[in-house]
Amino acid sequence: MAHTHAIHASGRRVHAAQEATVVEFRNILCPIDLSEASMRALAYAVAFARWYDAGLTVLHVAPTFEPMQVRSGALANPVHVVYPITREEIEDELRRALNAAGAESVNASLVADAGEVAGTIVDRAARISADLVVIGTHGRGGFDRLCSDRSPRRSCERRRARS
Amino acid sequence: LLGSVTEKVLRKAPCPILTVPPHASPDPPHEVLFKRILCAMDFSPSALQAFGFAVDLARQANGLVTVLHTIEWLAEEEPRAHAHFNVAEFRQHLVADAQERLNALIGEEPRAWCELEGVVAIGRPYREVLQAAAARTADLIIMGAQGRGGMGLALFGSTTHQVVRAAACPVLTVRG
Numbered sequence A: 001m002a003h004t005h006a007i008h009a010s011g012r013r014v015h016a017a018q019e020a021t022v023v024e025f026r027n028i029l030c031p032i033d034l035s036e037a038s039m040r041a042l043a044y045a046v047a048f049a050r051w052y053d054a055g056l057t058v059l060h061v062a063p064t065f066e067p068m069q070v071r072s073g074a075l076a077n078p079v080h081v082v083y084p085i086t087r088e089e090i091e092d093e094l095r096r097a098l099n100a101a102g103a104e105s106v107n108a109s110l111v112a113d114a115g116e117v118a119g120t121i122v123d124r125a126a127r128i129s130a131d132l133v134v135i136g137t138h139g140r141g142g143f144d145r146l147c148s149d150r151s152p153r154r155s156c157e158r159r160r161a162r163s
Numbered sequence B: 001l002l003g004s005v006t007e008k009v010l011r012k013a014p015c016p017i018l019t020v021p022p023h024a025s026p027d028p029p030h031e032v033l034f035k036r037i038l039c040a041m042d043f044s045p046s047a048l049q050a051f052g053f054a055v056d057l058a059r060q061a062n063g064l065v066t067v068l069h070t071i072e073w074l075a076e077e078e079p080r081a082h083a084h085f086n087v088a089e090f091r092q093h094l095v096a097d098a099q100e101r102l103n104a105l106i107g108e109e110p111r112a113w114c115e116l117e118g119v120v121a122i123g124r125p126y127r128e129v130l131q132a133a134a135a136r137t138a139d140l141i142i143m144g145a146q147g148r149g150g151m152g153l154a155l156f157g158s159t160t161h162q163v164v165r166a167a168a169c170p171v172l173t174v175r176g
Helices: A014-019 A036-052 A087-100 A117-127 A143-149 A152-162 B005-012 B045-061 B087-108 B125-135 B158-166
Strands: A002-008 A027-031 A055-062 A068-071 A079-082 A108-114 A132-136 B017-020 B036-040 B064-071 B115-122 B140-144 B171-174
Touching (some): A027 A036, A036 A055, A036 A087, A036 A132, A036 B017, A055 A087, A055 A117, A087 A108, A117 A132, A117 B005, A132 B005, B005 B017, B036 B125, B045 B064, B045 B140, B064 B087, B087 B115, B115 B125, B125 B140, B125 B158, B158 B171
Parallel strands (some): A027 A055, A027 A132, B036 B064, B036 B140, B064 B115, B140 B171
Antiparallel strands (some): A002 B115, A068 A079, B017 B171
């Protein structure tokens, strides 16, 4: 049940326009996990940055950049040292993603952080005084499925395999 | 209550959030011009802020803003014999009252070059928002981050949560 009432705003009190909201974005943050869903969000972020002549920060959050000791199987098995993807590798991927999104004319910076994903995104938004965050979602699956099911290295490998 | 990264960011980020679903157009937009915007309105401070965003974005594209208010009224059945009032009549009164509030909100909006439409629906808010957006092939949904629910951020708008998860177009969530 819906009732519709259409009103054209033209010809109304224009002097009050000074009090109206004027949308203007200066600092845009786009956290990506290098998946296709986040690439779509990046395309929107680039478009917004270009349209509003805003700065764009592209952020990737990895669990850690530190080597991890992993023991496979029984306790007697040797401990292996696993080297996660490096900050430089992530920054290279972010650079490639940004180029693929057509961001040549956009004032963009690339950031690779380590930590808990959501908290790190919110912290970064506060640190750069972001006035817009553009984030991709997998719909019913949630963005974190992308982060938990796909390590950054595997996402990077998939992207390389596709290209 | 809320698990995903997007939902945590929606709950905690200090600024508007644009969520882009997988169903969004695969072609990267060259211009930020939204022609058909659906603005969910519950008259909360954040919804009123969202309305300001909707009007300005629509003005830039010479577009249409549909302002949707949903009355969460689930008793659709006919009034029972022991009811002390006429349910259908009361529901009609709620709709008329909401339409009047929407008209007042829209009527106060002074800007030219933007078409505004006030719509009142009855049902679950998130379903009505998604249905209205689909029916109008909206290219953007704008809504407040916090609804009128009393617990605020602790129960970060279940409507917002559901809409962000299921929307076919980008959703801009705005704080009041």
